[in-house]
Amino acid sequence: MARTTGSHSEITGPRIREAALRLFARHGYAAVSMRQIATEVGVQAGALYNYTADKQSLLFSLMRGHMDELLAAHAALGQDGSPTARLERFTRFHISFHADRPQAVFISYMELRSLEPNNFQIIEALRxxxxxxxxxxxxxxxxxxxxxxxxxxxATLAVIAMLTGVNTWYRSAGRLSLEEVEQVYWDMVHRSVTE
Amino acid sequence: MARTTGSHSEITGPRIREAALRLFARHGYAAVSMRQIATEVGVQAGALYNYTADKQSLLFSLMRGHMDELLAAHAALGQDGSPTARLERFTRFHISFHADRPQAVFISYMELRSLEPNNFQIIEALRxxxxxxxxxxxxxxxxxxxxxxxxxxxATLAVIAMLTGVNTWYRSAGRLSLEEVEQVYWDMVHRSVTE
Structure with missing residues (x-):
């Protein structure tokens, strides 16, 4: 991805990413133009091209950034403890990491269809x-x-789907805290892999 | 939904629905125009309006039709047997019903965002x-x-998310038949609700 240096792009880059994420999640990648993203950020469309080569690069960068963050945060959990302790850590981590980023998660699942083949291969490999x-x-x-x-x-795919599903219904103002939700899911996950 | 009678609309209606489903699933609702749907069907754009009032009505009709079919097919399973037998029937039914309709399932989850408030309420109630x-x-x-x-x-939401997740990876040409997949999931679901 082409990226200019200096304070202007450092301020604008995160705002472009945030605006693109919001618009893609709201309307879908194909329905959003670079011009709309620029308007949302409050810059001229030309300014976007200082940051990203095109809309596909921007989508790919968002999806890749999400997967890189996920993998780095998961790696930071470490490998200590019994398989049961590691599975509990994975369960709680997956729920809280995804609950924090509903738009990025939504796009990561829904817009796989919009990735060009090379980009798709890379995201699939990270997944x-x-x-x-x-x-x-x-x-x-x-x-x-x-x-x-x-x-x-x-079992891997079943557990991941079950846990990611929290994002479709969890609201922080709901009857349960995220920690309580994690506990209920951990109990179900643990039982599902033990006899 | 406005619907004309007679052989013309009876032939065209299912083709319009099928084309709209395919295009919405591929590009997202907001990116698809009525004109594109007409082109896909091979009719003039005006002919679509004999079938549906507008694009929102078409989306709503697709999502409502999907939920109505789901509820009718589930009701036809009956309530016989123990809770364990009923849960096994539910598990196998959910997987096979959804595996048969990947595009309708994809749209039903992804395009909730595109429903007007009244339509959203109705779909949410059916869900x-x-x-x-x-x-x-x-x-x-x-x-x-x-x-x-x-x-x-x-537990309800966790089981449904786990089972619907099959659609993200199952391919009929893969290493397992759908019946084998159902068996593995049923085993996990059953364990997750028992001690």
């Missing part, structure tokens, strides 16, 4: 890295007798 | 009816001692 991290926790637990799982690949 | 059907299975199982569930509302 697989994340899935692999969970799958290896499950496999370690199977090997040690902590977990009983018929198909660890499917 | 709650479906969730309530699962929740009452879970509550019956709790009452009879079959299930141990901390929060049946959350």
């Amino acid at each position: 697989r890295d994340y899935e692999d991290a969970l799958e290896s926790i499950l496999r370690d637990g199977m090997a040690g007798g902590d977990f009983t799982i018929a198909d660890p690949k499917i | 709650r009816d479906y969730e309530d059907a699962l929740e009452s299975i879970l509550r019956d199982g709790m009452a009879g001692g079959d299930f141990t569930i901390a929060d049946p509302k959350i």
Whole structure:
């Protein structure tokens, strides 16, 4: 991605990303023009091209940034403890990380269709890295007798879908705190992989 | 929805719905014009307005039709058997019904944002009816001692999210048949609600 240096672009870059995220989430990538993003930021359309080559690069950068953050934050959790402790950490982490970024999560799922093939491959590979991290926790637990799982690949996808689903209904003003929600999900996840 | 009678509209109606579904799923509702839908069907744009009042009515009709079909098909399963038998039936039904209609499912989740408020209320109410059907299975199982569930509302949403997630990865040409996938999920769902 072309990026100019200096204070102007440093101020504008995050605002462009935030505006694009908001507009893509609201209307869908295909319906949003670079001109609309510029208007939302309050700059001329030309100023956007100092920051990003085109709309596809901007989408890719948002989706890649989201996956990079997810993988870095997950790696920072470490590998300490039993498979059960690691699975609990994964469960709570996944819920809280995703609850903090509803728009980025929405776009990451919905706009896979809008990525050009090369970009799609890269995002898919990052997504697989994340899935692999969970799958290896499950496999370690199977090997040690902590977990009983018929198909660890499917269990990985099932757990991730269950946890990401929190984003479709959780509201911070609702009857449960996010910590309470994490506890209920952890209990269900744990049971689903044990006999 | 305005609908003309006679053979012309009977042939064109399903084709319009199918074309709109395909285009909305591919590009997003906001990016698709009535003119594009007409071109996809191979009719003049004016012919669409014999079938539907506008694009919003068409989207609403697709989403409502999907929910009506889902609720009717689920009701046809009946209420016979133990809560465990009913939960297994629900699990297998949900997976196979959704796997058959990936575009309608995708739109039903993604384009909630595009519904006008009145239409949104109606779709949300139908969705709650479906969730309530699962929740009452879970509550019956709790009452009879079959299930141990901390929060049946959350368990309902967690199970539905887990099962709908199959659509993001299942391909009929993959290593597992849909029946095998149903079995793995049923095993996980059953464990997640029992101790």
